[in-house]
Amino acid sequence: xxxxxxxxxxxxxxxxxxxxxxxxxxxxxxxxxxxxxxxxxxxxxxxxxxxxxxxxxxxxxxxxxxxxxxxxxxxxxxxxxxxxxxxxxxxxxxxxxxxxxxxxxxxxxxxxxxxxxxxxxxxxxxxxxxxxxxxxxxxxxxxxxxxxxxxxxxxxxxxxxxxxxxxxxxxxxxxxxxxxxxxxxxxxxxxxxxxxxxxxxxxxxxxxxxxxxxxxxxxxxxxxxxxxxxxxxxxxxxxxxxxxxxxxxxxxxxxxxxxxxxxxxxxxxxxxxxxxxxxxxxxxxxxxxxxxxxxxxxxxxxxxxxxxxxxxxxxxxxxxxxxxxxxxxxxxxxxxxxxxxxxxxxxxxxxxxxxxxxxxxxxxxxxxxxxxxxxx
Numbered sequence: 001x002x003x004x005x006x007x008x009x010x011x012x013x014x015x016x017x018x019x020x021x022x023x024x025x026x027x028x029x030x031x032x033x034x035x036x037x038x039x040x041x042x043x044x045x046x047x048x049x050x051x052x053x054x055x056x057x058x059x060x061x062x063x064x065x066x067x068x069x070x071x072x073x074x075x076x077x078x079x080x081x082x083x084x085x086x087x088x089x090x091x092x093x094x095x096x097x098x099x100x101x102x103x104x105x106x107x108x109x110x111x112x113x114x115x116x117x118x119x120x121x122x123x124x125x126x127x128x129x130x131x132x133x134x135x136x137x138x139x140x141x142x143x144x145x146x147x148x149x150x151x152x153x154x155x156x157x158x159x160x161x162x163x164x165x166x167x168x169x170x171x172x173x174x175x176x177x178x179x180x181x182x183x184x185x186x187x188x189x190x191x192x193x194x195x196x197x198x199x200x201x202x203x204x205x206x207x208x209x210x211x212x213x214x215x216x217x218x219x220x221x222x223x224x225x226x227x228x229x230x231x232x233x234x235x236x237x238x239x240x241x242x243x244x245x246x247x248x249x250x251x252x253x254x255x256x257x258x259x260x261x262x263x264x265x266x267x268x269x270x271x272x273x274x275x276x277x278x279x280x281x282x283x284x285x286x287x288x289x290x291x292x293x294x295x296x297x298x299x300x301x302x303x304x305x306x307x308x309x310x311x312x313x314x315x316x317x318x319x320x321x322x323x324x325x326x327x328x329x330x331x332x333x334x335x336x337x338x339x340x341x342x343x344x345x346x347x348x349x350x351x352x353x354x355x356x357x358x359x360x361x362x363x364x365x366x367x368x369x370x371x372x373x374x375x376x
Contacts, residue, residue, distance in 0.1 A: 191215030
């Protein structure tokens with residue numbers, strides 16, 4: 001049989017085979033391309049540009065007064081008898097405890113009186129003891145004829161008299177001891193020495209002041225206009241002048257004078273402090289009618305506030321985390337309005353807040369400060 005060839009078929013067969021080989025070579029390349037990770041450009045997170053403002057302190061709402069520090073009671077202390085001052089044991093501004101010695105007088109005569117009274121008491125005690133024993137031995141001797149009835153009764157009366165003399169001698173000793181104790185002026189209660197007028201070596205009369213003691217609750221007195229809205233119970237904070245460390249002591253208005261001065265229309269206000277100040281009485285102090293922790297009031301634009309209801313609002317504070325600026329929602333208290341701004345409490349000095357467009361942001365959103373305004 002003769003071999004028959006189909007040139008056209010053979011040519012088509014070879015072309016199709018080459019096509020299949022090319023397709024097989026492209027399959028791995030397509031598979032690798034499909035497994036290739038997505039471009040990093042899709043992971044880039046965009047930041048929202050915002051207008052921000054840095055907070056500073058607004059002092060217009062603070063009520064600050066200068067007052068005088070004192071105590072509720074001031075007592076002049078003196079000796080009950082005349083004498084020569086031996087020594088002064090305290091100085092002005094010193095805090096003392098109840099019973100502490102403040103001033104001593106010459107007690108030579110007083111001690112001699114005590115010694116004499118003690119000797120008289122001993123003699124009276126011995127005489128009373130002897131008379132009591134003698135009277136006891138005499139009992140019943142008149143019935144047996146040993147002593148007369150008159151003698152027995154006389155001895156009994158003598159024993160009673162000796163007992164009375166002993167009691168009188170004891171009272172004299174107590175009086176001498178009191179007089180000796182009065183040569184030392186002591187603090188009747190805890191307090192602060194405000195003045196010392198006694199001079200060692202000088203002679204003073206009975207009842208003349210030698211030292212003055214301020215005691216009771218620590219207080220501050222200020223003067224304010226009669227139109228001031230202050231009332232009993234209002235809180236304040238007191239610190240000394242100057243006070244670089246800002247050691248504030250809490251105080252409350254205890255009393256307000258009913259009538260104002262006719263010339264200047266000022267009235268006195270007394271505040272009671274929670275604890276004494278480490279200063280002398282009559283020292284000038286500063287009284288602030290706002291808590292030192294909460295006294296920072298920031299002026300912020302009204303456009304920065306959201307959910308402003310019942311003096312409470314929220315705003316966005318910009319914080320730096322992971323080298324990115326993010327938004328944090330902060331609640332603040334609206335104290336007062338100043339035109340297009342508000343005085344708020346709840347921020348710290350230097351914090352950066354979003355000034356406008358607050359309704360378009362969300363918590364922890366990445367932002368970029370496009371314009372940082374300065375608060376006026």
